[in-house]
Amino acid sequence: MTTAAAKLRDRFYEYDKHPYRIFEAAVGASLRQGESVLLDAGCGRSAPVLRKFLGRARHLIGVEMVDFRDVPEAIETHKCDLANLPLKDASVDLIMSRSVFEHLTDPDSVYRELSRVLRPGGKIIFLTANMWDYGTQIARLVPNRFHGHVVKAVEGRAEEDTFPTAYRTNTRRAVNRLSRDSGLIVSRFEYVSQYPNYLLFNAVAFFIGMCYEKLIANVEALKFLRGWILVTLEKPLVMPLGQPLDRPLAEKSA
Numbered sequence: 089m090t091t092a093a094a095k096l097r098d099r100f101y102e103y104d105k106h107p108y109r110i111f112e113a114a115v116g117a118s119l120r121q122g123e124s125v126l127l128d129a130g131c132g133r134s135a136p137v138l139r140k141f142l143g144r145a146r147h148l149i150g151v152e153m154v155d156f157r158d159v160p161e162a163i164e165t166h167k168c169d170l171a172n173l174p175l176k177d178a179s180v181d182l183i184m185s186r187s188v189f190e191h192l193t194d195p196d197s198v199y200r201e202l203s204r205v206l207r208p209g210g211k212i213i214f215l216t217a218n219m220w221d222y223g224t225q226i227a228r229l230v231p232n233r234f235h236g237h238v239v240k241a242v243e244g245r246a247e248e249d250t251f252p253t254a255y256r257t258n259t260r261r262a263v264n265r266l267s268r269d270s271g272l273i274v275s276r277f278e279y280v281s282q283y284p285n286y287l288l289f290n291a292v293a294f295f296i297g298m299c300y301e302k303l304i305a306n307v308e309a310l311k312f313l314r315g316w317i318l319v320t321l322e323k324p325l326v327m328p329l330g331q332p333l334d335r336p337l338a339e340k341s342a
Contacts, residue, residue: 130188
């Protein structure tokens with residue numbers, strides 16, 4: 089990050105909420121204080137997002153495919169694949185996932201598994217890269233074996249924490265199809281903008297990226313080009329034979 093690029097970011101994005109904060113606010117708004125069981129699907133080695141909800145949920149569960157480090161004892165952890173969770177049916181109230189769904193190579197299995205462990209009326213909230221973002225398109229052109237080097241150079245993230253991308257659930261059409269096939273309903277699908285963080289290495293590149301980002305952030309017709317998608321899925325409340333739980337008793341017996 090150059091000093092000039094950082095000054096541009098601080099000046100023109102001072103009041104813009106980062107997609108991570110928007111995501112966390114959405115999760116917090118869906119929690120039932122002290123009652124919800126919250127699962128973080130792909131929580132990271134130290135569960136940095138999940139630990140923010142300590143004391144706000146009845147129980148926290150973190151799932152990752154790598155070894156955990158320095159995770160609070162209050163968080164239940166499982167090292168496993170998201171398509172094979174060691175959890176009971178309908179045992180989770182809310183599932184969150186940040187910057188994980190772009191890595192799913194078999195999203196059909198993951199959607200079905202998350203739907204299985206989610207209680208009726210529960211939600212899945214995830215934030216992932218938008219397929220039509222220019223950053224995503226560039227990343228798709230770069231072989232996965234080079235992604236770790238690029239991310240380390242641009243963001244300073246350790247190469248061991250950079251995983252292959254697949255982008256198989258990163259469009260509205262894909263989300264709609266996967267949700268429908270796994271018995272979930274899409275209740276929110278929002279395109280979210282962010283400052284061009286991949287261009288902070290050069291002030292001129294950042295300025296050009298900023299002009300582009302401001303354009304798609306303010307023109308509704310171009311919203312599909314924004315960098316992130318924020319999605320909320322819900323598992324319907326259903327009775328046997330497909331009757332809604334919230335249907336009036338008189339209507340049920342009619």
